[in-house]
Structure formats: C-alpha cells, structure tokens
Amino acid sequence: MLPDLKRSLLCVGASFSILTQAAPSAYESCKCAPTDPCWPSASEWVAFNKTVSGRLIKTVPVAAPCYKGPYYNAAACADIEARWSDSVFQSQFPIGYSYPITQSCDIPGGNTTTCTVGQDPPYAINASSTAHVVAGIHYAADKNLRLAIKMTGHDLIGRSTGYGSLEIWIAHLRNGITFEKTYQPSTSCKANHWTGAAINVGGGYNWSAVYKVAQTNNVIVVGGGCPDVGVLGGYTQGGGHSLAMHQFGPAADQLLEARVILANGQQVVASPCQHSDLFTALRGGGGGTYGIIISGKIKAYPETSIIGQSLTLAPKSLDHLADFMAAVRIIYEALPSLQDGGLSGYGSWTAYSPTPFIGNSTAGLTYSMGAFGKTKSQVQSLFAPTQAKLAQCNHTTDLFVNYTAYESYFDYYFATNGINSAAESSSALVSRLLTKESLSNSSGLARMLNITAGQPEEFTFNEIGAVGGGAVLSTPDPYSGINPAWRQTYVMNIVARGYLDTTNYTTAQAIHHDITYVKGRAMTALAPNTGSYMNEGDYQDPNYLKNYYGNALPQLRAAKAKYDPNGTFYCPTCVGSDQWEQQPSGKLCRL
Numbered sequence: 001m002l003p004d005l006k007r008s009l010l011c012v013g014a015s016f017s018i019l020t021q022a023a024p025s026a027y028e029s030c031k032c033a034p035t036d037p038c039w040p041s042a043s044e045w046v047a048f049n050k051t052v053s054g055r056l057i058k059t060v061p062v063a064a065p066c067y068k069g070p071y072y073n074a075a076a077c078a079d080i081e082a083r084w085s086d087s088v089f090q091s092q093f094p095i096g097y098s099y100p101i102t103q104s105c106d107i108p109g110g111n112t113t114t115c116t117v118g119q120d121p122p123y124a125i126n127a128s129s130t131a132h133v134v135a136g137i138h139y140a141a142d143k144n145l146r147l148a149i150k151m152t153g154h155d156l157i158g159r160s161t162g163y164g165s166l167e168i169w170i171a172h173l174r175n176g177i178t179f180e181k182t183y184q185p186s187t188s189c190k191a192n193h194w195t196g197a198a199i200n201v202g203g204g205y206n207w208s209a210v211y212k213v214a215q216t217n218n219v220i221v222v223g224g225g226c227p228d229v230g231v232l233g234g235y236t237q238g239g240g241h242s243l244a245m246h247q248f249g250p251a252a253d254q255l256l257e258a259r260v261i262l263a264n265g266q267q268v269v270a271s272p273c274q275h276s277d278l279f280t281a282l283r284g285g286g287g288g289t290y291g292i293i294i295s296g297k298i299k300a301y302p303e304t305s306i307i308g309q310s311l312t313l314a315p316k317s318l319d320h321l322a323d324f325m326a327a328v329r330i331i332y333e334a335l336p337s338l339q340d341g342g343l344s345g346y347g348s349w350t351a352y353s354p355t356p357f358i359g360n361s362t363a364g365l366t367y368s369m370g371a372f373g374k375t376k377s378q379v380q381s382l383f384a385p386t387q388a389k390l391a392q393c394n395h396t397t398d399l400f401v402n403y404t405a406y407e408s409y410f411d412y413y414f415a416t417n418g419i420n421s422a423a424e425s426s427s428a429l430v431s432r433l434l435t436k437e438s439l440s441n442s443s444g445l446a447r448m449l450n451i452t453a454g455q456p457e458e459f460t461f462n463e464i465g466a467v468g469g470g471a472v473l474s475t476p477d478p479y480s481g482i483n484p485a486w487r488q489t490y491v492m493n494i495v496a497r498g499y500l501d502t503t504n505y506t507t508a509q510a511i512h513h514d515i516t517y518v519k520g521r522a523m524t525a526l527a528p529n530t531g532s533y534m535n536e537g538d539y540q541d542p543n544y545l546k547n548y549y550g551n552a553l554p555q556l557r558a559a560k561a562k563y564d565p566n567g568t569f570y571c572p573t574c575v576g577s578d579q580w581e582q583q584p585s586g587k588l589c590r591l
C-alpha cells in the first residue's frame with residue numbers, strides 16, 4: 001500500500017518558586033498515570049461521568065474490531081480497513097488520528113499484533129457544551145491528570161493525544177456558524193479596526209461547515225486546503241496556510257476575537273481589548289497550550305474572480321533527469337516574482353517516485369496556482385519570462401501550462417483543492433520557510449534541491465507551498481503570535497518520505513533520521529535564519545523551539561506562564577512542553 005503523499009500534504013522559564021508555596025498540590029512532579037495509585041477508581045469515573053451528562057467515553061482503538069476479543073467483528077473490520085487512510089473517517093473517533101505517531105492498534109498487516117489504547121487517551125469527554133469543557137479541565141487539574149484536547153485529530157506531531165490523558169474532544173461542541181455582514185465585536189472592542197464581514201464559528205467545526213456559510217454569503221475565508229481540517233484548533237492557532245493566504249495573510253491573522261476556557265475554568269474573551277497577550281498567543285503560538293477556544297470570529301472577504309494556472313513538467317526520459325532538476329530550480333527561483341505579480345498556490349515534485357507521477361514518468365513537477373482579480377493575459381505575461389527560460393530545456397523536458405478562468409474563489413478552490421485527503425501513518429516529513437533572498441541563491445538552491453530530491457530507492461516527495469509573499473509579509477496588527485520568519489516567507493517547502501515497508505520499525509527510524517538530519521538540514525542550509533511550519537513540522541526536530549516559534553517565543557512563554565502556570569495544558573513541542581519530560585513508560589514528569 002503506497003501512501004498517497006501528494007494528496008495528504010497538499011490539503012498537506014517562568015520561576016515556579018512562588019507558585020510552589022501557594023499551590024503545592026498543583027506541583028506534583030509527575031502527572032498521575034493509569035498505573036499509579038492516584039488514578040481515579042472506577043467509581044470515581046462513574047461519578048465524574050455524571051458531571052459531564054454521561055458523555056464520558058472509555059476509549060476503544062479504531063481498529064479494535066479487527067482483533068480477537070469483545071470488539072471482534074469481521075465485517076466492521078473490513079470496513080475499517082477500507083477506510084483506514086481516510087482522515088474524515090478517523091476524525092469521527094475519539095482516538096482516531098490522521099498521522100498517528102505511535103500505533104498501538106494497527107489494521108491487519110500493519111505494525112501491531114495486539115490492540116491496546118497505548119499512548120492515546122484512555123478516557124475522552126465527548127463535549128457538547130462549555131460546561132463539559134470546564135468540568136474536564138477541573139477534573140484533570142484536581143486529579144493531576146494529563147489533559148489532551150482534540151478537535152479533528154489531524155495533528156501531524158501528536159499534539160492532540162497523550163499517554164494516560166483525559167481527552168476533551170470538542171468536535172461535537174456545536175453552537176452554530178453565523179455570518180456577520182459587518183463584524184460585531186462581542187465586547188464593543190474596536191481596536192482591530194476591522195470593518196468588513198466576519199463569520200462567527202461557534203465551536204469545534206471543520207472548514208467544510210464554514211465554507212458552506214462562506215459560499216452562501218459570497219465571501220472568502222482563509223481556510224485549509226482540505227475541508228476536513230478543524231477551524232479554530234491547531235490549524236488557526238498554529239498559523240494556518242491556505243490557497244487564500246498570499247492574498248489575505250495566514251489564518252492566524254484572521255482571528256478577530258475568541259472565547260476561551262482558561263486553565264482555571266474561567267471563560268474569557270480574548271481580543272485586542274481584553275487579554276490581548278492571550279489573543280496574541282492564540283494567533284499563531286500553537287494549539288492546545290494557553291486555553292481551549294470554544295468559539296471565535298474570523299474575517300471574511302468579498303468574493304472575486306480568479307485566473308487559475310496549472311502546470312506540469314516532466315523529463316522526456318529519465319536520461320534527462322539533470323535537465324528536469326534544472327527546470328525545477330527555474331521554477332523555485334521564479335516563485336517570488338510570480339507571487340509578487342499575484343500568482344500563488346501549491347505544487348509538488350519528485351525525482352524518484354515509486355509509481356508514475358506525470359504521465360508515465362516517475363519524475364515530475366505539478367502545480368496549481370491562481371491570481372485573484374486578474375485577467376488571463378496579465379497572468380500570461382507575468383509567466384512569460386519563466387516560460388521562456390523553461391523552453392530552453394524543451395528538447396528534454398515536457399512542459400504543459402493551462403489557464404482557467406474561475407468566476408469565484410470557491411469555484412477555483414473546489415476545482416483545484418478541496419479534496420479530502422488520505423490519512424497518513426507511514427511517512428516522515430519536515431518543512432522549511434524559504435525567503436526571497438534564499439530562493440535567489442542559485443547554487444545553494446540547486447544544492448538543496450539535489451538533496452531534497454532524495455535517492456532512487458527512496459520514496460521522497462517535495463511539497464511546494466507557494467502561498468507566501470503578499471499579505472503574509474505585513475503584520476496587520478500588533479497581535480501576531482506566529483513565528484516572525486513567516487513575514488519574510490515566499491515558499492513553505494515540505495520534504496516527505498513514505499516508509500514503503502510500514503512494518504519495519506528499523507527502516508522507519510532510519511527514514512526519520514534522514515528527514516531530520518539530511519533533508520531538513522539541506523533546507524536549513526539554504527534558509528538558516530527562518531524556521532519551519534509547526535503544523536507540518538518534524539516531530540523529532542531537535543531545534544523545534546527556534547524553528548516553530550522563532551522570536552515570538554519569549555512573549556508566548558510569558559502568556560503560557562500567565563494563563564497556565566500549573567501546566568494543566570500540555571502537548572509535545574508546544575510552548576511550555578520543555579518543562580516536562582515523557583518517560584519511556586509514557587508518564588509525564590516535570591524536569
């Protein structure tokens with residue numbers, strides 16, 4: 001089974017001394033694990049279940065029906081096998097994940113022979129009201145339990161799960177999605193000066209649900225390439241790139257205000273007028289860290305026509321791989337000026353695909369871009385210099401370029417993106433933010449592409465997120481928590497490798513090592529002073545604090561210390577996580 005990498009990626013220290021005196025109970029050195037005497041008894045769970053209206057779930061792995069035992073069911077198992085790699089399918093389960101980092105209950109033929117909950121939460125609250133969220137936070141704090149917050153479970157680096165944790169699952173917290181022709185600040189806060197339209201997202205919705213409301217009201221929102229990604233969770237809080245990002249900035253910039261349940265159970269509005277430090281942290285400082293967002297308002301923009309440009313490039317035969325690689329470099333070099341001229345979008349390429357990629361060629365590049373509010377001839381002249389450069393290789397490489405006029409953003413979105421993607425448990429990836437300056441370093445770029453292309457026997461893909469430049473470069477207001485390196489970014493490049501053999505742990509480890517120390521390093525050499533995109537990051541990145549948060553880290557740490565001083569919220573690589581260590585058993589302990 002070859003993972004569909006192309007698809008899956010496109011849409012791919014505070015001081016404790018004062019607090020220790022005030023709150024010794026909150027400073028247990030480890031979170032209470034299921035094997036510890038402090039773990040709630042069966043009768044305590046029953047009592048807790050009553051405080052959440054009977055919505056407590058003792059979790060069962062998605063693939064449990066495939067294993068001998070009380071859940072065994074051959075027909076159900078066949079269905080699970082067929083839909084295993086469907087991220088929408090996985091998101092329906094309290095412990096279903098698109099990119100499970102550890103797999104303790106694989107489908108038959110996979111990595112496991114037994115089925116356990118493993119590193120995933122043994123209990124989940126299927127929250128449908130704010131009260132359930134508050135009850136979960138209080139219970140975790142009182143019992144010193146690890147907490148996991150999950151919306152869709154799409155996270156690539158394991159931030160919505162955790163060993164021995166109580167999960168607050170907010171996908172069923174649904175209080176409606178409403179359109180505001182003119183944004184109505186819920187606390188008469190005018191400080192963000194937004195006079196346009198807004199959409200109020202009242203809970204744990206995915207983009208699919210919000211796009212419906214946007215389409216009905218003829219507006220554009222900055223949302224995920226795949227509609228199954230959550231709106232207000234990790235996506236927006238981690239930055240959020242989009243087909244509309246070049247035009248309007250990252251998703252994090254679109255958040256006008258949010259209702260948040262804090263670690264102390266209090267509900268607050270975070271906006272430029274209230275808790276502006278929290279507001280800043282939520283706009284790019286990472287999900288699952290500062291509080292739980294239960295609703296939020298995002299900017300909406302008037303619809304516009306779009307000229308789409310799609311391109312494919314492939315060597316006429318594999319003897320011409322060098323010319324193909326030269327053409328790939330020409331395209332990367334052109335991306336900053338193409339984006340300055342209004343074109344942006346996503347692409348992917350490979351030098352050594354295990355299956356044909358473009359036509360019968362196992363090497364190829366394809367991209368799909370669009371220019372908002374332009375004419376076809378404007379886009380053609382914008383592309384003409386690049387087309388001329390590429391034509392110099394036309395005896396050895398095939399280039400096809402098409403232009404399509406779309407009446408609206410959503411016509412363009414659904415024609416070129418908008419496909420739900422495969423869930424992907426068997427790949428490793430790393431991303432890097434590339435600036436205009438780095439993309440103009442011709443020899444450095446050639447060196448990088450040579451390494452990120454990988455080796456013939458590998459299964460390496462590059463994803464081109466040419467969705468920077470434009471509005472991404474300017475900070476629209478002082479309340480931005482994203483890695484400031486984004487403000488110089490034109491291309492977010494991802495290198496991914498599939499495992500091919502999903503059952504060989506040694507091979508998987510070697511692939512991860514190569515991604516971190518060979519492929520990732522090659523991109524870092526080209527753009528040493530930027531960072532990577534945390535939502536599409538390498539979960540083993542030894543330098544994740546610098547790469548994910550950059551110069552935003554001090555203010556994010558300050559917000560963490562202020563709003564969650566006891567460490568009630570924890571997720572791996574999240575701000576504050578460096579004060580904890582996960583032991584081999586899975587148990588989480590303070591450093």
Ligand SMILES: Cc1cc2nc3c(=O)[nH]c(=O)nc-3n(C[C@H](O)[C@H](O)[C@H](O)COP(=O)(O)OP(=O)(O)OC[C@H]3O[C@@H](n4cnc5c(N)ncnc54)[C@H](O)[C@@H]3O)c2cc1C
Pocket residue numbers: 008009010011012087098099148149150151152153154155156159160170223224225226229230231232233234235236237238239240241242287288289291292293294421422535536571
């Ligand atoms: C198929 C697929 C397509 C993708 N496409 C894109 C894309 O087009 N653009 C892009 O930028 N990224 C994309 N991503 C990456 C995506 O941004 C991350 O996976 C992101 O973490 C998903 O957020 P989520 O809330 O849906 O997922 P979850 O795994 O449920 O949560 C992710 C993180 O957010 C936290 N969280 C969730 N809800 C809340 C909340 N309400 N309050 C506080 N914290 C919360 C969780 O604790 C966790 O830390 C894609 C991923 C997949 C699997």
Ligand SMILES: *[C@@H]1O[C@H](CO)[C@@H](O)[C@H](O)[C@H]1NC(C)=O
Pocket residue numbers: 045046049053054055056057058
């Ligand atoms: C919680 O209560 C509901 C309703 O009584 C029940 O269906 C569910 O199984 C209980 N959950 C747990 C973990 O016991």
Ligand SMILES: *[C@@H]1O[C@H](CO)[C@@H](O)[C@H](O)[C@H]1NC(C)=O
Pocket residue numbers: 101102103104111112505508
């Ligand atoms: C595969 O299984 C081994 C143990 O059998 C485990 O250590 C490893 O983490 C698993 N790999 C993945 C990717 O889940």
Ligand SMILES: *[C@@H]1O[C@H](CO)[C@@H](O)[C@H](O)[C@H]1NC(C)=O
Pocket residue numbers: 057092093094126128172
């Ligand atoms: C969660 O609750 C919703 C209703 O809010 C329900 O439709 C769904 O089936 C529940 N999921 C599970 C796994 O209990």
Ligand SMILES: *[C@@H]1O[C@H](CO)[C@@H](O)[C@H](O)[C@H]1NC(C)=O
Pocket residue numbers: 088205206208209227228229420
């Ligand atoms: C989005 O969420 C809705 C529930 O609000 C669900 O029915 C639907 O399957 C999800 N769609 C996608 C594309 O994930």
Ligand SMILES: *[C@@H]1O[C@H](CO)[C@@H](O)[C@H](O)[C@H]1NC(C)=O
Pocket residue numbers: 022023024025026141263264563564565566568
């Ligand atoms: C931290 O823990 C102490 C002691 O349990 C508690 O009084 C305090 O409210 C907690 N603070 C937060 C923000 O959770």
Ligand SMILES: *[C@@H]1O[C@H](CO)[C@@H](O)[C@H](O)[C@H]1NC(C)=O
Pocket residue numbers: 310311312400401402
């Ligand atoms: C261009 O359009 C033709 C006809 O619709 C199609 O067959 C071809 O795949 C397209 N090429 C690209 C690069 O999109």
Ligand SMILES: *[C@@H]1O[C@H](CO)[C@@H](O)[C@H](O)[C@H]1NC(C)=O
Pocket residue numbers: 315316317318360361362
């Ligand atoms: C694709 O097939 C054609 C003819 O069938 C052949 O000439 C060409 O070399 C092949 N291309 C590659 C990259 O294998």
Ligand SMILES: *[C@@H]1O[C@H](CO)[C@@H](O)[C@H](O)[C@H]1NC(C)=O
Pocket residue numbers: 391392394395
């Ligand atoms: C290759 O490009 C040249 C211009 O550089 C053009 O004259 C020629 O027609 C092109 N050939 C093909 C096969 O497209």
Ligand SMILES: *[C@@H]1O[C@H](CO)[C@@H](O)[C@H](O)[C@H]1NC(C)=O
Pocket residue numbers: 441443444445447448525526
């Ligand atoms: C170009 O990239 C290389 C890394 O391959 C780097 O060593 C060099 O300093 C870069 N040149 C410039 C001018 O930035």
Ligand SMILES: *[C@@H]1O[C@H](CO)[C@@H](O)[C@H](O)[C@H]1NC(C)=O
Pocket residue numbers: 321322325351450451453454
């Ligand atoms: C990378 O460079 C090496 C050494 O020049 C060369 O043998 C190899 O073919 C290159 N790989 C690609 C994909 O261009």
Ligand SMILES: *[C@@H]1O[C@H](CO)[C@@H](O)[C@H](O)[C@H]1NC(C)=O
Pocket residue numbers: 504505506507
């Ligand atoms: C896993 O792959 C390695 C080489 O990468 C090989 O040495 C080892 O025998 C394989 N293990 C299994 C169980 O196939």
